[in-house]
Amino acid sequence: MTVVVDVDTPGGRYPIHIGPGRLDSLDACIPADATSIVVVTNPVVGELYGARAVAALQRTGKRVLRIDLPDGEAHKDWQTLNLIFDGLLENRCDRRAVLVALGGGVIGDMTGFAAAVYMRGIRFVQVPTTVLAQVDSSVGGKTAVNHPLGKNMIGAFHQPIAVEIDTDVLRTLPAREISAGLAEVIKYGLILDPEFWQWCEAHAAALRALDRDALAHAIRRSCELKAQVVGKDERESGLRAILNLGHTFGHAIESGLGYGVWLHGEAVGCGMVQAAELSALVTGFPRADVDRVRKLVAAIGCPVTAPDLGAERWLSLMQVDKKAEGGEIKFVLMPRIGQAVSRTAPDDAVRDVLKRTVA
Amino acid sequence: MTVVVDVDTPGGRYPIHIGPGRLDSLDACIPADATSIVVVTNPVVGELYGARAVAALQRTGKRVLRIDLPDGEAHKDWQTLNLIFDGLLENRCDRRAVLVALGGGVIGDMTGFAAAVYMRGIRFVQVPTTVLAQVDSSVGGKTAVNHPLGKNMIGAFHQPIAVEIDTDVLRTLPAREISAGLAEVIKYGLILDPEFWQWCEAHAAALRALDRDALAHAIRRSCELKAQVVGKDERESGLRAILNLGHTFGHAIESGLGYGVWLHGEAVGCGMVQAAELSALVTGFPRADVDRVRKLVAAIGCPVTAPDLGAERWLSLMQVDKKAEGGEIKFVLMPRIGQAVSRTAPDDAVRDVLKRTVA
Ligand SMILES: NC(=O)c1ccc[n+]([C@@H]2O[C@H](COP(=O)([O-])OP(=O)(O)OC[C@H]3O[C@@H](n4cnc5c(N)ncnc54)[C@H](O)[C@@H]3O)[C@@H](O)[C@H]2O)c1
Ligand SMILES: NC(=O)c1ccc[n+]([C@@H]2O[C@H](COP(=O)([O-])OP(=O)(O)OC[C@H]3O[C@@H](n4cnc5c(N)ncnc54)[C@H](O)[C@@H]3O)[C@@H](O)[C@H]2O)c1
Ligand SMILES: [Zn+2]
Ligand SMILES: [Zn+2]
Numbered sequence: 001m002t003v004v005v006d007v008d009t010p011g012g013r014y015p016i017h018i019g020p021g022r023l024d025s026l027d028a029c030i031p032a033d034a035t036s037i038v039v040v041t042n043p044v045v046g047e048l049y050g051a052r053a054v055a056a057l058q059r060t061g062k063r064v065l066r067i068d069l070p071d072g073e074a075h076k077d078w079q080t081l082n083l084i085f086d087g088l089l090e091n092r093c094d095r096r097a098v099l100v101a102l103g104g105g106v107i108g109d110m111t112g113f114a115a116a117v118y119m120r121g122i123r124f125v126q127v128p129t130t131v132l133a134q135v136d137s138s139v140g141g142k143t144a145v146n147h148p149l150g151k152n153m154i155g156a157f158h159q160p161i162a163v164e165i166d167t168d169v170l171r172t173l174p175a176r177e178i179s180a181g182l183a184e185v186i187k188y189g190l191i192l193d194p195e196f197w198q199w200c201e202a203h204a205a206a207l208r209a210l211d212r213d214a215l216a217h218a219i220r221r222s223c224e225l226k227a228q229v230v231g232k233d234e235r236e237s238g239l240r241a242i243l244n245l246g247h248t249f250g251h252a253i254e255s256g257l258g259y260g261v262w263l264h265g266e267a268v269g270c271g272m273v274q275a276a277e278l279s280a281l282v283t284g285f286p287r288a289d290v291d292r293v294r295k296l297v298a299a300i301g302c303p304v305t306a307p308d309l310g311a312e313r314w315l316s317l318m319q320v321d322k323k324a325e326g327g328e329i330k331f332v333l334m335p336r337i338g339q340a341v342s343r344t345a346p347d348d349a350v351r352d353v354l355k356r357t358v359a
Numbered sequence: 360m361t362v363v364v365d366v367d368t369p370g371g372r373y374p375i376h377i378g379p380g381r382l383d384s385l386d387a388c389i390p391a392d393a394t395s396i397v398v399v400t401n402p403v404v405g406e407l408y409g410a411r412a413v414a415a416l417q418r419t420g421k422r423v424l425r426i427d428l429p430d431g432e433a434h435k436d437w438q439t440l441n442l443i444f445d446g447l448l449e450n451r452c453d454r455r456a457v458l459v460a461l462g463g464g465v466i467g468d469m470t471g472f473a474a475a476v477y478m479r480g481i482r483f484v485q486v487p488t489t490v491l492a493q494v495d496s497s498v499g500g501k502t503a504v505n506h507p508l509g510k511n512m513i514g515a516f517h518q519p520i521a522v523e524i525d526t527d528v529l530r531t532l533p534a535r536e537i538s539a540g541l542a543e544v545i546k547y548g549l550i551l552d553p554e555f556w557q558w559c560e561a562h563a564a565a566l567r568a569l570d571r572d573a574l575a576h577a578i579r580r581s582c583e584l585k586a587q588v589v590g591k592d593e594r595e596s597g598l599r600a601i602l603n604l605g606h607t608f609g610h611a612i613e614s615g616l617g618y619g620v621w622l623h624g625e626a627v628g629c630g631m632v633q634a635a636e637l638s639a640l641v642t643g644f645p646r647a648d649v650d651r652v653r654k655l656v657a658a659i660g661c662p663v664t665a666p667d668l669g670a671e672r673w674l675s676l677m678q679v680d681k682k683a684e685g686g687e688i689k690f691v692l693m694p695r696i697g698q699a700v701s702r703t704a705p706d707d708a709v710r711d712v713l714k715r716t717v718a
Contacts, residue, residue: 085513089509090508117472117513120501120514120515120594120595121594155479
């Protein structure tokens with residue numbers, strides 16, 4: 001059974017299809033005027049699902065190419081992106097070529113950015129294969145690569161023409177990746193939907209165990225909530241910033257330890273605990289709810305204790321983050337569960353939070 | 360005296376200011392909420408005009424930085440673009456930084472593209488200092504860098520917030536650059552405005568000699584015509600393609616000889632003669648007008664005989680060009696002076712034109 005969630009932004013309208021086996025009907029989302037189809041993936045996902053995706057796409061009768069990028073966040077850079085451009089140009093792909101991102105958030109972000117800037121913009125389809133990519137990165141059109149001096153610093157807003165979510169592919173995903181992805185799922189409840197938050201508290205174990213119904217519900221609700229936010233604020237001028245709950249702390253962990261030591265979602269999970277602590281100091285978020293956040297983050301299998309980077313290094317890492325504007329660090333904070341606001345916090349409160357949350 | 364031409368596109372509304380001495384009032388176009396101003400230029404233009412531009416911008420009271428890129432089309436690549444990102448990140452520039460492109464089309468295209476993708480898009484101002492940049496590349500929001508396999512293959516549509524044209528800075532421009540820029544000026548007459556074309560025929564010598572009044576009129580009319588086209592078709596889905604008159608042949612010359620051997624405008628000038636010849640074969644463009652085109656291209660100081668790349672190489676170079684879609688080569692052709700259409704042409708006709716125009 002396939003569920004459809006619609007996304008409607010100034011930059012494009014497109015459907016998200018969610019269901020088991022979507023991989024085998026990818027041909028349905030390729031426009032008739034496409035000249036060629038280029039699947040961008042990596043050796044891990046390509047080995048597991050590349051042949052099925054290519055077979056489905058070949059039913060369009062169009063030329064289907066496949067480009068494999070090296071796996072991992074460490075390769076989310078310009079050099080790797082160039083492998084896509086090389087492949088497209090060597091094969092003389094024109095403006096009507098359609099890219100298909102088959103993989104996690106790294107493949108999705110890089111393929112989307114390549115599509116955004118190849119010949120000043122071509123179409124692409126997201127086929128996310130991790131929990132994180134299915135509930136978050138594939139929806140909303142944010143694309144980017146990293147720069148040695150900062151994560152996702154070079155990028156574009158570029159909406160896909162479709163998002164195809166095959167829930168079955170998660171069965172091959174390592175447990176750590178599942179936990180990391182679930183951090184983004186509970187994030188939606190925490191910032192937008194107290195009922196969904198409670199549902200997550202009740203179904204944490206089922207989600208970790210990849211229970212089919214629980215997973216389907218969680219992905220659908222996450223996509224709906226993300227689509228709502230993105231529909232109102234495509235370019236992150238205001239509302240969309242609340243999706244960054246836990247990310248200011250999280251990015252500091254990721255870049256402080258070196259990308260790849262913690263998974264993105266793990267850092268965000270821990271960062272949500274830190275944001276909850278900061279909210280208790282700044283917006284009056286109830287202490288009892290800080291405990292609930294810590295408990296659910298732990299229940300989905302994410303760390304709740306932050307690494308010791310030294311308080312000054314923490315502050316400086318958060319400052320370079322793109323949410324820092326005009327010198328003050330901006331955080332997403334919660335007045336209560338299911339509500340979020342974007343605001344600055346005094347350095348002293350942040351230091352306090354670090355004392356409470358760092359190992 | 361300053362003339363204003365307004366540009367109105369879905370991607371942004373902005374003024375073009377044209378007049379002598381605009382360089383000294385650049386501060387007027389910087390928005391109040393800008394956090395810092397980063398002038399991107401090269402050693403040649405920077406030496407001539409950098410200090411004046413920086414001094415004017417410092418009157419805003421904001422931090423003004425300057426980044427010098429190596430000069431020339433050969434450096435219009437990702438490596439050089441990264442120098443901008445490095446400078447922005449090392450100086451912790453945030454999303455409210457404003458870039459100022461001070462230079463010719465190379466600096467403008469690279470700075471514009473950097474602005475398009477730095478943190479997924481920041482604002483920038485065009486301060487074009489060549490004829491070509493003043494009448495063409497600074498207006499309309501096309502930005503790009505080259506890839507080893509193709510010119511301008513990686514880029515974005517990103518409109519500036521203002522274009523500041525100081526007509527005095529052209530006095531230091533080498534004569535060859537002036538001629539090359541004038542090719543784009545007469546192009547507007549040829550595709551859109553038969554009266555302007557005649558005016559150019561009458562004022563070719565005055566333009567080459569940088570006669571102040573002639574220059575001011577030519578720049579203004581060129582900007583008006585480009586703004587009209589871009590206002591109707593920002594993303595080159597149809598109408599805007601006519602601005603590529605002479606460019607399919609021209610790009611083949613540039614990439615066939617290696618970028619930098621001929622100037623872009625020289626290649627376009629010669630390409631217009633070739634497009635006129637092709638028009639005579641395909642759209643019934645009068646032979647007498649082919650001669651007028653050849654004569655005016657020569658009068659502004661551009662070559663009218665194309666380099667001998669071999670017919671097959673010519674065809675293959677034009678095929679890789681981004682105007683080639685679905686395998687057929689698309690050209691901009693003229694039914695008569697002041698009118699242009701975008702259409703494909705049979706390879707045999709192209710071979711014929713090459714026989715007539717190649718040295
Ligand atoms: N664009 C956005 O809005 C947005 C939002 C959140 C995160 N992100 C980005 O997403 C990235 C993280 O994405 P991610 O967590 O998906 O990481 P990832 O893409 O690196 O995937 C994680 C690992 O799982 C493997 N894998 C993927 N699918 C698999 C499957 N079905 N079975 C087995 N293995 C599989 C991958 O090869 C990889 O080794 C970060 O770069 C982050 O910046 C972007
Ligand atoms: N974006 C667009 O719509 C568009 C349109 C046409 C061309 N272009 C691009 O523009 C580029 C060509 O631009 P260009 O012809 O201005 O070349 P350019 O930028 O290389 O400038 C030509 C030379 O003149 C020097 N120079 C610039 N201003 C000067 C001055 N006032 N005095 C003395 N020297 C000066 C430069 O340093 C350079 O050496 C190409 O890369 C082309 O792809 C873009
Ligand atoms: Zn995230
Ligand atoms: Zn041109």
